[in-house]
Amino acid sequence: MNRRRHFLTLITWISVSFLTVVGCNQLTLTNSENNSGNPTLQLTVSSAASMQNAMTEVGQVYQEEHPNTKITYNFASSGTLTQQIKQGAPVDVFISANEKFMNELDKKNLLLPETRKDLLKNDIVLIIPSKNNISNISNISFQELTSPKIKRFSIGDPESVPAGEYARQVLTSLKIYDQIKPKTVFAKDVRQVLSYVELGNVDAGIVYATDAKISNQVKVVATALENTHKPILYPVTAIKRTQNSEIAKKFIQFLFSDRATDVFKNHGFQIAG
Numbered sequence: 250m251n252r253r254r255h256f257l258t259l260i261t262w263i264s265v266s267f268l269t270v271v272g273c274n275q276l277t278l279t280n281s282e283n284n285s286g287n288p289t290l291q292l293t294v295s296s297a298a299s300m301q302n303a304m305t306e307v308g309q310v311y312q313e314e315h316p317n318t319k320i321t322y323n324f325a326s327s328g329t330l331t332q333q334i335k336q337g338a339p340v341d342v343f344i345s346a347n348e349k350f351m352n353e354l355d356k357k358n359l360l361l362p363e364t365r366k367d368l369l370k371n372d373i374v375l376i377i378p379s380k381n382n383i384s385n386i387s388n389i390s391f392q393e394l395t396s397p398k399i400k401r402f403s404i405g406d407p408e409s410v411p412a413g414e415y416a417r418q419v420l421t422s423l424k425i426y427d428q429i430k431p432k433t434v435f436a437k438d439v440r441q442v443l444s445y446v447e448l449g450n451v452d453a454g455i456v457y458a459t460d461a462k463i464s465n466q467v468k469v470v471a472t473a474l475e476n477t478h479k480p481i482l483y484p485v486t487a488i489k490r491t492q493n494s495e496i497a498k499k500f501i502q503f504l505f506s507d508r509a510t511d512v513f514k515n516h517g518f519q520i521a522g
Contacts, residue, residue, distance in 0.1 A: 288317065290496050293339055295323040295330040297346035297483065298438040299371070299412065299457045303516040304344070307509050311500065318496065326438040328409025334359060334488060341491040342500055344368065344483055346439075346457075347411035351484045361487035361494060367521035368504055369483040369513055372458040373415045375471040378449050390471050391419060394429050394453060403434040403445045403454040411481075412439035416455035418478040443467065457481070459517040482521055 296304050301324045308320045323330065323340070331350040334340050335357060345351045354360055375391055394402055405413030413435065420426035436442045439456050446454040447466040461469045485504060487497035503509055510520055 290315075290318045290493065291321070292318055292341050292493055292496050292500055293321045293323065294342045294344070294500070295325075295334065295338070295340045296344040297327045297330070297411065298324050298440045299346055299460055300324070300344060300369075300483070301440065302463055303459070303513055303518060306516075307504065307512050310508050310512060311503050314503075315499075318500075320500075326405065326410040328406075328411075329438075337490075340488045341493050341497040342485065342487055344485045345411070346371075346481075346483055347414065347479075348482055348484055349411070349414070351486065354486075354488075359489050361489045361491065361497070364485075364487040364498060364501060366485055366501070366505070367482050368485045370519040370521050371481040371483070371517075372519075373412070373419060373455060373473040373478060373481065374458045374461050374469045375453060375455055375473075376443075376446050376461050376467040376469055377453045378446055379466050379468050380449075389453070391423055391473065392425060394420075395425050399429075399452045400432060401434055401451040402429060402432055403436055403442045403451040405439050405442055406435040406437065410436070410438055412442070412455070412457055412460075415473075415478045415481060419455070419473045422477040462517040483518075 294304070294308075304322060304324075308322065312318060312320065323333075327345040327347060327350045330343065331345070331353055334343060334354060343351075343354070351360075351365065355365070375389070375394075377389070389396070389399070393399070404416040405411070407413040407417040417426055420429065434445060434451055436445060439460055442454040442456050443460045443464060445451045447464055458469070458472065461467055485501055487494060487501060491497050513520065
């Protein structure tokens with residue numbers, strides 16, 4: 250029994266010594282990282298797909314001023330991003346292409362109080378391939394989407410893609426949505442619509458003016474009147490469960506700065522408010 254007691258005592262002493270050493274090593278590593286310079290700050294931003302080019306550039310400008318902040322972007326349709334946030338995705342900042350999905354998160358009490366703001370505005374346009382083989386559609390209007398010459402047409406899925414929802418509103422106001430629905434190809438986000446038109450997979454598509462601006466393979470043939478759809482607003486917010494609330498607030502504040510505003514304007518966005 251004495252031998253067993255001594256053995257157990259020895260094992261306990263060894264275990265405690267090991268944990269103490271490991272704990273000291275971890276503390277030393279942490280202190281070393283802190284003393285070697287400012288720690289890298291992580292920020293995850295989920296943003297509407299239509300903002301990909303603009304936000305990538307804005308992030309680069311932000312990191313010039315804050316070199317210790319690493320920004321990770323997640324670009325997708327606003328509906329998809331909203332579902333990810335509802336399911337617990339680790340997101341610090343969210344930018345939606347409409348108010349609908351932001352309101353959904355607000356109702357779920359998922360927004361960090363007093364961080365939601367309207368950031369940008371946009372226009373809805375009708376585009377066709379720059380080089381098309383279809384005669385007499387070089388200057389079509391929205392109403393002419395009913396023409397048999399337009400065999401395939403694309404918009405984002407209205408249930409999850411804000412640009413698709415705005416497109417449906419425009420076409421419904423013109424009383425042609427149900428008529429052209431059978432030849433409509435629904436895309437997962439607005440950038441997929443742009444790609445379909447660029448590649449000639451469809452004869453026409455509806456996207457944001459900012460999407461059309463980035464491509465020399467499409468041509469804008471019509472811009473939707475404001476009274477045919479709801480205002481196109483891009484609200485931004487910090488997510489309530491963020492572990493980086495101060496960094497998120499600082500980033501949102503930067504989005505309204507002169508430097509960020511210049512980038513947004515260069516990409517064709519309008520400043521809300």
